[in-house]
Amino acid sequence: MIPEDERHETVLRLYPIFKEEVYRRRDQMMRWTAIGAGSLVGILSIILLVPAAHSLSATSRLLLACATLLLAVTYMGIIWQHHTRHQQAKQQLIKIEQTLGLFGELPSHHDSALYPEDWQNEWTRDRSLLQYLSILTLLTGLVLVAILRPAQ
Numbered sequence: 001m002i003p004e005d006e007r008h009e010t011v012l013r014l015y016p017i018f019k020e021e022v023y024r025r026r027d028q029m030m031r032w033t034a035i036g037a038g039s040l041v042g043i044l045s046i047i048l049l050v051p052a053a054h055s056l057s058a059t060s061r062l063l064l065a066c067a068t069l070l071l072a073v074t075y076m077g078i079i080w081q082h083h084t085r086h087q088q089a090k091q092q093l094i095k096i097e098q099t100l101g102l103f104g105e106l107p108s109h110h111d112s113a114l115y116p117e118d119w120q121n122e123w124t125r126d127r128s129l130l131q132y133l134s135i136l137t138l139l140t141g142l143v144l145v146a147i148l149r150p151a152q
Contacts, residue, residue, distance in 0.1 A: 011099050018093040025086035026128070029079050033132040036075030040139040043068055047146045065147045072140040076133055083129045090123045 002010075047053045056064070 011096055015093070015096050015100065018089050018096060021089040022086060022093055025082050025089060028082045029086065029128065029132055032075055032079050032082065033135060036072065036079075036136050037139055039071060039075070040068070040136070040143050044139070044143045044146055047143070061147050065144050068143050068147065069140065072136055072143075076136055079132050079136075080129070083132075087123065087126075094123070
């Protein structure tokens, strides 16, 4: 059995690591959304602005549509993975905060907790993944419409 003071020291050392991981994963989700959105906007711009893109054969259009879809799904998968890891790190961070007593009443703070009680469950209401994936889905749809529309 690990002595109490050693266990407390371990928890104190883990706290900043998990806190940084939570922020880093959120940053990565935003970064990959921006990269994916930029890539899709770039493809859309090329398709709409380059005259030769309108004269592609049906097979070429289909291949380009499949490649665009594959690119978008890859970005979405990367974002989903970061979101899953973000949630795992957040859950561990909350457990560490509970162990440190940050949600319990502190006598020096007029019998109130250092952290609000709802912070323990706030992560379950996080809708950022839906926002990130919606942005990429909408842009993918626009690109696919531009690729597959008949030449004029």
